[in-house]
Amino acid sequence: MTIPDTARLHADTLATHLHTALPHRRLDALRRLAEVLLALIQAESTLHRKIALHLPRDATLESKTRTVARVFHDAQLTPQDVTDVLLPLLPQGKLTLIIDRSTWHDAQTALNILVLGAILGGAVIPLVWSILPHQGNSSTAARILLVARLLGVLPARRWAVLIAEREFVGQQWCSFPRWIRIRQCLRIRENTRTQDDLARDLFTTLQPGEVRTLFERT
Template structure:
């Protein structure tokens, strides 16, 4: 039995595609894990088929041109892969962008903060250069809430791009906490009615020190809690929230995990920026392929770190290798060299579908995966 047979059974329960299209998607997924590269020309070479490389390449092109993706189903699959339905978590928003020729590629991504990275659940390809607008952010969060509700959201984290009265008011109306960084020259109005830049509230702050203001200030039309930290570089980091966080700087630090996700999708993983696909709807489909591959690799790295060989922690407190890369290398090695063993096929399937916290291993045969009872 081939590894694609098990993946087909798993994915058929989520993606409403026929066998031919499922097999094409699975073939690309396995080729992506083998090569660690999303360029279609390269994927066609690693795509298992009796057809010649040009025919394989045209098949992949047709897939991204013609196949309809259900992004709600893909988001549900990703949530199930990590067992996130019953957990509470922070959401983080950010964009990744690059340029191919004269074409600007700009993807707004919503992720769940998770173990040093962000799990991508929804993304919006912006058909423009530059920042997202308030309407686009609201639309992305609305789609998430329609599918998964708001009860598990601890807060939304975002960088200086994600400010705006309409956006902040919408989050407050939805009873969703937010913690957003502001520009230090952003004007605020204090309780006496004076308007001045927010940096004036932290003017005498020393490097490495933080300050949490005890009273709300008005920014635009929103009354928010402000906190600040003077970085060692001398730059001032100012945060605004619609509720008071006990440790706002620590919470905001989780926002950086989406940057780790982008690094994994790009230079440290699948080289997204080297794709030659630039069409709005097709690059969104490429992101779906990468999101599933990323989740599979990260889950594998979690399992291997806990159950087989823990990664060494360096002096700076971080592990020697990311869980994503640890898992990706393991999957790649299995697919390239280890599929002659039935237990390795079982391992790939279980790693794909079971949440990491219910995956165990037989201590007598640590190479064989078995679900915990």
């Protein structure tokens, strides 16, 4: 079986799953969506032309690029649709979750997006998100609301750990995962002081792959 044939088979399989989760959508539209999703993963890019290079279609690059553009603009998927489709695809058991904020650009508009997703292989699969009505860091309330939305369909017993970047700090925010019994792994700034030492001084001798644990409460 050639690579294009294999890609078409994968697209057919994904389209069937999408139709099961979204029976109100047309199968041909879902198949185009499946092709673009798989091509997006291969391209590791959101640029239409790069995604088009991986579409398993016998057409010109310009034609395939227009197909990608139509799928992005006409998919009409709600956030709930995305969650309904992706959750059954995740492995059973505990999952590693990541919360992050990123700024994307839609034409001339900057979108400040707060995203909560699960690690699957070498990628993070976004499960829920919200577009913040401002630029800059997210508020504690926005983070808690996003976590609560996912907890509605993915109970805390499925969360192995919640990973977050340095901007996700604050006593109220850090207390919330602990209150709902979710372990968390938060990156801290190198100038964070632990009693008499700076964090960077405690861990400066570590080599890649090594771990150092502070057993005392700090």
